[in-house]
Amino acid sequence: MATEHEHWLERGEIYALGALDGQELREFQAHLDTDCAICAAYVRETRETLNLLHRSLRRVTPRPELKSRITEQLDREKVVAIAAPQAKPAARRQRIAGAIAAGLIGIVLVGVFYRDRHREAMNAAIVNLLRDPATRDLRLYGAGPTPQAQGRFLWNDAGEGHVFVAHLPALPRGKSYAVWTIAAHSAPRYVGAIATDASGRGAAHIKSPPGAAPGETFAVSLENEGTTAAPAGPIVLISKPS
């Protein structure tokens, strides 16, 4: 498969750098549009490497006023959104209403575009996992303070997975749901966090660092935000019944 793709992967490296241009760029973009998972993954990995180049630069702290400028802009955006429907003279009102409607349609379309692209990418990743014969489909059981919680974990030992959870309590401020893989004779390894909605449902795509030992048990725990070294909070879901 890699040999078949050698031609595309060569272009993928230059594409990831942002330097591909002309006909080669158009051809490669058309190829990516065919949902080639190999090239998409290769470009993503190459970008991860290249996007470390900025670390060769000395960090420069921007003027404090810049942060204020940005937060003021966020405030203004809120004010505009709230103030937009206020009454105006008829003709102007119509123009404004038209402009707002056009703007809203634009915002909705852009939102739908990005949401759909994100959803498509996520769906493609899940389908790839399901296609992979090495992927395991594990059930997660509620544990500790959350016996009602449920979950599923698609996981392959290449270190990629997707976790779905339901019936988890709303997160207290400053807390997060952390996902761990536990290999034999190894400490639990943090592989990501799950954001849940108001109904307690959530999902996350997981990629473990290369070289990690294959996980045997999988768990979700309630942690203080930023906890990644080892689970310290209660386990709320686990792949084997407690």
Place this chain on the structure above:
Amino acid sequence: MTTTEGAADPIALIHRIAAQNRDAFSQFYDRYAPIVYALALRMLRAQSDAEDLLQEVFLQVWRQAAGYSVERGSPEAWLINIARSRAIDKLRAIRRRERSFVLTDDPAAAESSDNVETAAGASETRLIMNSALANLPEAQRRVLELAYFDGLSQTEIAARLAEPLGTVKTRMRSGIQRLRGMLGTQAA
């Protein structure tokens, strides 16, 4: 795997920003603004342009945090990608406006070699990157820097260096592959 500087998990911060949490945005800004600003200064060189870019990038983060997923890479890679894309757009707009725009060798090269060689007092990751760059053959490093920091395409680099396009491509790919080999998985 581990979060740097003991800060909150950046993925969790992005999720909270998507829910319009200003405190999370503030933490995210404090953590990443210095690296985005350094990149903006390096690419655009003018302080006012770099400040504008910084503002645009973080406003985009605020508006599009819901669109982030790990599929797009680490939070740092996602953010740097946004910053680079916007900076390259600006650089290309400048070049279109100023037909006679010519990158002088001195500023970029001087800064580049300074960045590569002045390691004293730098952070560990900066040392690693400087070491990786310093270990690239000069010709490979040059084409990578022209593409990454100056936003030049392969054709523009070939014209600028007066080298055949094929040579430039080979150097780019060899440089990338060497970097991959040297850096492995240093991503945050």
